Amino acid sequence: MAVAQKVKKPTVLRPLKTIPEVEVGICMGTGGIAAGGNDVWEAFEKGLAATDTYAVVKPREDKCEGSCSTLTGTGCRGMCAMDVLVDVTTRKNGQERTVTYGTVTPKMVDKIIEEHIVGDEPVHKWIVLSSEEETSHNDFYAYQDRLVLRHCGRIDPEDIDAYLEEGGYQGLYRVLTEMTPTQVHEEVLASGLRGRGGAGFPTGLKWKFAAEAKSPDGKKYFICNGDEGDPGAFMDRSVLEGDPHAVFEGMAVGGYAIGAAEGYIYVRAEYPLAIKRLKIALQQAEERGLIGKDIMGSGFDFKIKIKEGAGAFVCGEETALMQSIEGKRGMPRLRPPFPAQSGLWARPTNINNVETLACVPWIMTQGAEAFAERGYEKSKGTKVFAVTGKINRSGLAEVPMGLTLREVIFKIGGGVKNDKEFKAVQMGGPSGGCLPESLLDTRVDYEELNQTGAIVGSGGMVVLDRDNCIVDTARFFLKFTQAESCGKCVPCRIGTTRMLEILDRITEGEGQPEDIDLLLDLAENIKAASLCALGGTAPNPVLTSIKYFREEFEEHIHEHKCRAGACAALTTYSIDPVNCTGCRACARACPVDAITGEKKEVHVIDSDICIRCGACYDKCRFDAVRRA
Amino acid sequence: MAVAPETGERTLTLTVDGQEVKAIPGDTILTVCRRLGIDIPTLCYDERMEPYGGCRLCLVEVEGARGPVPACAAVVGDGMSVTTMSDKIFKLRKFVIELLLSNHPLDCPVCEAAGDCRLQDYAWEYEVNMTPWGWHPKDFATRDDHPNVARNPNRCINCGRCVRICRDVMGIGCWGFTNRGYETIIDTPYNLPLEQVGCVSCGQCVSACPVGALTHKRSRHDVRIWQTDKTDTICPYCGVGCEFTAQTFRDRLVRVTTEPGQGINNGNLCVKGRFGMEFVNSPDRLTTPMVRNEDGNLVPSTWEVALDRVEQNFKRIKEESGAEAFAGLASAKCTNEDNYAFQKFMRGVIGTNNVDHCARL
Numbered sequence: 001m002a003v004a005q006k007v008k009k010p011t012v013l014r015p016l017k018t019i020p021e022v023e024v025g026i027c028m029g030t031g032g033i034a035a036g037g038n039d040v041w042e043a044f045e046k047g048l049a050a051t052d053t054y055a056v057v058k059p060r061e062d063k064c065e066g067s068c069s070t071l072t073g074t075g076c077r078g079m080c081a082m083d084v085l086v087d088v089t090t091r092k093n094g095q096e097r098t099v100t101y102g103t104v105t106p107k108m109v110d111k112i113i114e115e116h117i118v119g120d121e122p123v124h125k126w127i128v129l130s131s132e133e134e135t136s137h138n139d140f141y142a143y144q145d146r147l148v149l150r151h152c153g154r155i156d157p158e159d160i161d162a163y164l165e166e167g168g169y170q171g172l173y174r175v176l177t178e179m180t181p182t183q184v185h186e187e188v189l190a191s192g193l194r195g196r197g198g199a200g201f202p203t204g205l206k207w208k209f210a211a212e213a214k215s216p217d218g219k220k221y222f223i224c225n226g227d228e229g230d231p232g233a234f235m236d237r238s239v240l241e242g243d244p245h246a247v248f249e250g251m252a253v254g255g256y257a258i259g260a261a262e263g264y265i266y267v268r269a270e271y272p273l274a275i276k277r278l279k280i281a282l283q284q285a286e287e288r289g290l291i292g293k294d295i296m297g298s299g300f301d302f303k304i305k306i307k308e309g310a311g312a313f314v315c316g317e318e319t320a321l322m323q324s325i326e327g328k329r330g331m332p333r334l335r336p337p338f339p340a341q342s343g344l345w346a347r348p349t350n351i352n353n354v355e356t357l358a359c360v361p362w363i364m365t366q367g368a369e370a371f372a373e374r375g376y377e378k379s380k381g382t383k384v385f386a387v388t389g390k391i392n393r394s395g396l397a398e399v400p401m402g403l404t405l406r407e408v409i410f411k412i413g414g415g416v417k418n419d420k421e422f423k424a425v426q427m428g429g430p431s432g433g434c435l436p437e438s439l440l441d442t443r444v445d446y447e448e449l450n451q452t453g454a455i456v457g458s459g460g461m462v463v464l465d466r467d468n469c470i471v472d473t474a475r476f477f478l479k480f481t482q483a484e485s486c487g488k489c490v491p492c493r494i495g496t497t498r499m500l501e502i503l504d505r506i507t508e509g510e511g512q513p514e515d516i517d518l519l520l521d522l523a524e525n526i527k528a529a530s531l532c533a534l535g536g537t538a539p540n541p542v543l544t545s546i547k548y549f550r551e552e553f554e555e556h557i558h559e560h561k562c563r564a565g566a567c568a569a570l571t572t573y574s575i576d577p578v579n580c581t582g583c584r585a586c587a588r589a590c591p592v593d594a595i596t597g598e599k600k601e602v603h604v605i606d607s608d609i610c611i612r613c614g615a616c617y618d619k620c621r622f623d624a625v626r627r628a
Numbered sequence: 629m630a631v632a633p634e635t636g637e638r639t640l641t642l643t644v645d646g647q648e649v650k651a652i653p654g655d656t657i658l659t660v661c662r663r664l665g666i667d668i669p670t671l672c673y674d675e676r677m678e679p680y681g682g683c684r685l686c687l688v689e690v691e692g693a694r695g696p697v698p699a700c701a702a703v704v705g706d707g708m709s710v711t712t713m714s715d716k717i718f719k720l721r722k723f724v725i726e727l728l729l730s731n732h733p734l735d736c737p738v739c740e741a742a743g744d745c746r747l748q749d750y751a752w753e754y755e756v757n758m759t760p761w762g763w764h765p766k767d768f769a770t771r772d773d774h775p776n777v778a779r780n781p782n783r784c785i786n787c788g789r790c791v792r793i794c795r796d797v798m799g800i801g802c803w804g805f806t807n808r809g810y811e812t813i814i815d816t817p818y819n820l821p822l823e824q825v826g827c828v829s830c831g832q833c834v835s836a837c838p839v840g841a842l843t844h845k846r847s848r849h850d851v852r853i854w855q856t857d858k859t860d861t862i863c864p865y866c867g868v869g870c871e872f873t874a875q876t877f878r879d880r881l882v883r884v885t886t887e888p889g890q891g892i893n894n895g896n897l898c899v900k901g902r903f904g905m906e907f908v909n910s911p912d913r914l915t916t917p918m919v920r921n922e923d924g925n926l927v928p929s930t931w932e933v934a935l936d937r938v939e940q941n942f943k944r945i946k947e948e949s950g951a952e953a954f955a956g957l958a959s960a961k962c963t964n965e966d967n968y969a970f971q972k973f974m975r976g977v978i979g980t981n982n983v984d985h986c987a988r989l
């Protein structure tokens with residue numbers, strides 16, 4: 001092709017000048033930083049400098065003769081339960097090996113430097129992953145297929161050359177040199193990629209609609225939805241923080257496919273680190289001519305603006321998001337017209353989720369077939385799940401579509417914490433549902449999950465054990481949607497409030513015999529009559545909990561009993577005088593001093609003072625604290 | 629779709645409640661139904677503005693659609709089949725009304741809007757008596773300091789008509805939504821007095837409010853709406869010729885109201901037309917003619933004396949200087965009938981076209 005001659009292939013401009021003997025990679029995602037990543041970083045910086053041999057160098061600026069080390073801040077690698085995670089790669093005696101340490105604190109750093117980096121003998125007890133030895137956490141990655149998260153936790157997100165070294169912007173290059181816009185959306189359609197923002201709409205088809213739509217002045221917009229409002233979901237944040245260029249590249253490919261020269265990336269302001277890294281990445285990409293005017297000299301313009309959202313859940317809804325970009329109150333509007341016809345500033349607009357877009361550069365380089373090979377039936381590729389709750393290895397796991405919930409929870413997640421009994425998994429956040437043990441063999445597949453009443457949604461997976469009350473969990477999610485309703489339409493604004501009141505009274509021991517029917521009726525009508533999917537799905541957690549755990553609702557209502565002991569009003573704690581050894585552990589644990597008793601004598605709980613937090617119950621080693 | 633050969637006008641055919649009807653592309657289900665005389669309840673719909681779709685009362689069933697659709701916004705298509713009432717639709721509408729009543733103050737006996745309240749009408753029509761979830765009346769603090777617009781946010785149903793008419797029709801934006809979810813309330817920016825946020829006192833929001841949340845301040849607790857006589861008339865204030873309804877009680881003008889769709893103004897009015905009416909029954913109006921005495925002072929007189937004086941002088945001037953020496957200027961504070969008679973008099977009796985009216989302003 002003639003164009004191909006003048007289009008400049010993206011290349012690494014600042015190649016590594018150094019292959020250091022020691023590379024230290026520290027998780028500097030929001031999770032890593034929260035766990036103390038900055039302090040660990042400082043400890044390494046100081047400690048390495050003190051070794052003399054392994055002075056820290058800047059790999060793209062300094063040439064290092066002999067031994068030296070590099071320090072890299074990476075994005076999240078998913079094993080968040082074990083933050084701060086630190087990778088140490090050593091190249092000694094012609095041998096390269098990498099081990100990952102977990103829950104690293106500054107105190108541990110000296111030992112790691114002394115024994116491992118200087119002494120070349122890893123500190124085995126702290127290793128969570130290793131290229132050479134079996135660890136109990138190997139399963140965490142063994143079942144994963146990391147394609148969206150391919151760079152997260154590996155490369156420095158603030159260094160565009162690190163992305164380019166991994167083949168970054170080559171997908172866009174291929175698109176600009178070899179493909180027509182139609183070929184692009186056809187390829188995306190062939191990959192089977194479906195929207196990861198919740199609804200699972202085929203991305204290629206969406207692009208086709210926007211490409212075919214006529215704009216009054218030729219302007220079209222391409223938006224990336226990084227609002228990520230689901231409680232418990234943080235995959236988009238991790239991608240934005242750990243691999244921002246992949247999102248820009250995906251947006252530019254999409255912009256080319258639909259004929260948009262302007263893009264917006266909407267990120268909630270509560271993600272300051274993501275915003276900072278996006279800004280750095282955008283500046284670098286613009287400087288290199290990879291985003292902006294005349295990309296790679298191809299004549300294709302694609303400008304990106306970063307728009308900070310004020311953190312309303314409803315602003316993740318596409319029409320509300322566009323209102324918000326326009327400076328209006330984020331309230332969903334009626335569709336049709338769909339954004340593809342009339343979206344931002346009343347122009348044809350395409351909107352995709354962060355994770356959806358992060359798949360695009362991969363598809364454009366590896367091909368649609370490679371993507372479609374993964375997955376199950378109509379759900380292709382991979383999906384990132386945020387596995388949290390009562391689980392051993394909470395974090396982000398990217399799995400091929402079609403794995404079962406059981407595999408994700410027990411293999412990757414390592415099962416329920418403290419070996420407690422699994423009770424349920426809340427799938428898909430506040431729009432999703434609570435599934436029992438009997439449905440654990442359901443596959444993570446759009447269609448299969450929908451049948452259960454839950455959804456893939458944004459990929460939140462909250463694991464509950466027997467100490468979680470189902471009614472209380474349903475109430476938690478409904479409380480969220482109730483509070484986050486935009487207030488525009490009656491069923492959602494008022495209906496969810498009426499539902500919440502009923503759930504409140506059930507958990508407070510004041511449930512009425514007709515309450516379950518009232519809830520079901522409200523839920524059905526709210527779903528049918530709401531304007532947008534927030535109201536349309538808000539009752540799902542309640543509906544699925546009643547469907548699968550009805551007897552727990554009935555227990556609360558008729559027997560005033562909460563079997564999980566989570567509903568304070570329905571729970572009392574007492575001490576069994578037979579088992580009590582008078583060890584005082586419970587009394588020390590009680591935050592309100594409700595427990596009295598001399599050492600080695602039977603203790604007593606004053607139920608007037610007790611706030612039913614259960615601290616004593618968890619502490620007692622003699623099974624003497626009774627919950628009823 | 630059919631195309632009329634002479635005019636090129638395109639029509640399409642759809643079925644509404646089993647009845648085949650023609651429509652113009654772009655028509656909504658609601659407009660088609662209203663043309664047919666089929667009643668579809670609406671609260672947030674106001675034909676002066678774009679459809680909003682917030683109240684969910686106008687839901688109807690469309691064959692093949694995934695769920696009920698809002699008639700106010702759904703554009704008709706060729707071959708579409710619409711059902712405007714079914715058990716399901718009745719249930720959903722009743723549900724919406726029940727929800728609205730569940731946090732409504734239900735202070736109808738003292739509400740200005742009683743008798744002219746859509747919510748009251750629909751609650752009656754759908755026989756919503758008590759809600760299954762109890763009654764939780766709202767309790768928002770009220771700022772009510774505007775001379776013309778009375779506010780009671782607890783009666784508000786958040787239909788957003790006031791917000792939209794002020795922003796989209798008036799181009800001002802005094803009202804907006806504040807807070808989220810159940811706490812959402814209509815308010816001025818930073819809860820400032822309405823008069824400080826650019827309000828021009830047009831009362832458009834009052835005309836848009838389907839309930840008693842925004843009402844006429846000046847006629848508060850004056851006369852019930854059903855006790856007044858209603859006369860459709862034209863606003864005398866300016867040359868636009870807006871139509872409105874004058875509500876009178878025992879020959880006293882009580883309030884001026886408009887409906888969307890009324891007149892060339894389509895229910896819109898400005899401050900003068902809507903609120904500038906106190907002069908009509910003002911005790912300060914002249915009730916006896918005044919004539920100047922020898923000292924040049926105006927003194928009360930009789931119609932006979934006054935009209936004689938006018939006649940003499942008019943005749944004299946016309947003889948001396950001709951009809952073109954006259955010019956007549958009429959006032960908007962007279963009735964339309966007075967003004968009509970006046971211009972007739974100037975043209976027919978005096979014989980000049982030099983006649984004008986302050987409405988030219």
Ligand SMILES: Cc1cc2nc3c(=O)[nH]c(=O)nc-3n(C[C@H](O)[C@H](O)[C@H](O)COP(=O)(O)O)c2cc1C
Nearest residue numbers: 195196197225228229316317318352353356533534
């Ligand atoms: C209440 C609500 C919140 C939503 N929040 C998000 C969000 O945070 N991120 C997102 O990508 N999509 C969200 N969506 C879905 C978007 O409306 C839209 O479908 C999506 O961004 C399209 O991208 P996709 O096709 O790539 O999934 C939300 C939808 C609703 C109804």
Ligand code: SF4
Nearest residue numbers: 486488489492532535
């Ligand atoms: S369903 Fe809820 S969030 Fe959606 S428009 Fe209605 S009130 Fe707003």
Ligand code: SF4
Nearest residue numbers: 784785787788790837
């Ligand atoms: S004040 Fe009236 S018009 Fe405004 S939102 Fe409330 S009910 Fe609607």
